[in-house]
Amino acid sequence: MSTIDFKPGLIQGGRAPGYETYKHASHFRTKDEEFDACKTGMWLFLATEVLLFAGIFVWYSIYRMMYPDAFRNGSSYLDWRWGGLNTVVLLISSYTMAMSINHFQHNRQKEARRNLVITLVCGALFVAIKLLMEYIPKMTGWHFDPTMSHAGGEALTKFGGLFYFEQGYGGKLPGILFSYPFATDPHENMWWSLYYTGTGLHAAHVLIGMALIARVWWFSRPGVENYGPKHYTGVEMAGLYWHIVDLIWIFLFPLLYLIH
């Protein structure tokens, strides 16, 4: 383990960067005290996030115990390859987020910002896979096909073959909206309620995390450089949020895709 040791410099215009001139709030004695207080506050918030998702996990456990067949069937509709790919995407984004903090601590602004961008791209990729490969086909029956292999074929297509329709595939909707005709268990709509609530709540957290990271990226732009060795509280907090999102997916993935 190394600790922070750096030589301060000047940014364009001959003035000190944002992390040099940062003043901690007046009710803290030092910047370190502020950093620690922020971190503990963030952990308290993350504890409430754990409890929020605890509701989903308890819901899952109870319904799984009560309706094991519905959940076995429901899980079999999911493709572990998309779930696995999303897991890999999120894990890589967690790594780049951690590396971004590492670079800010060493005052490597360019590398830090590049890692933030990779994190954002991974987050966007996660949501895109979720929507195009899972939500939209399961809900509507419209499959996303970037190869456009169905263009001009028998299947109904949209956007020049980018989407093609498969009759009878869609309708896997939550609760009373359920309209999938080939369900084999009377409780299958409840599985979809859980699936969309759990993954949807998680996807919402991904979007919020992306907003936080985009904010860090914006305020770390050249000429502002709000984050550096002396002050990176904002990056650290966005990172903690991003990691808890990753943490929840680490449990959601096996529960939904792998347990059969």
Added chain:
Amino acid sequence: MNHNQPLRSAHAADAHGHAPGGFDETNPHGTAAGHHAHKHVIVSAFTNRVVLAVLLTFTALTVGLANAEVWIQQYFDIHFPTWVNVSVAMSIATVKAALVVMYFMQLRYDNPINTVIFLFSLFAFALFLGFTTIDLDNRGKVYAYKGGEVQVGGNRIVGAKTLDKPIVQQRREEFLKSVLAGDQAKFDAMKAELFHHRQNYHPRVEHSVSTSGTSRPRGGTTPGLFEAKAPADDGHGHGADHKHDSNSATKPASGSGH
């Protein structure tokens, strides 16, 4: 502290804690010199890379094991119980989560209070899940209790058995059968002997209703309170109280049914 000065000098002063003079007015309890004296830890790029590699390996492992289980079932007809599948997947997920929390979220190098907060949220989750599971597990017993006819004195829940007669009667019959071999005369003699020594025993006098002249204590419910009575049709739609109500000066004859 002058905020116009670069904060580096302020940082150096704080890192040393107390001012050289001894008592520091800005930090009377010396808290800033406590756990704030440490420098911020940098988790190295190497550590992050190793953690990422382990996380990706464990992801491949959990997917591989889940699919291997299906494959073994298909080709070798060996069926694993569900708990194997669940516990393998959840154990790997827990290891992955621990790695993320310890290294990416830096809890390992952090103020221990943050670990306490995080573990406490897990403890609350365990309570939530645990008590809900216990509840779900005992629904059968509760439903058996609720489904049966409720007896005077309550139905026994333990062992999911319900009584079909009041528990006082049940126990009396059990005693008579198992101890006295059904000897009713012996039972009566035993009861008389025991009751003789009960100083405050007053056998209940039937119909000992209070009157305007005498107040008599009595227990139990009002006689006839729960007896179903068909209202007598006297042409006015009122029952037996009709005469009484019409004679009353203060109460108008509003049919209440009894």
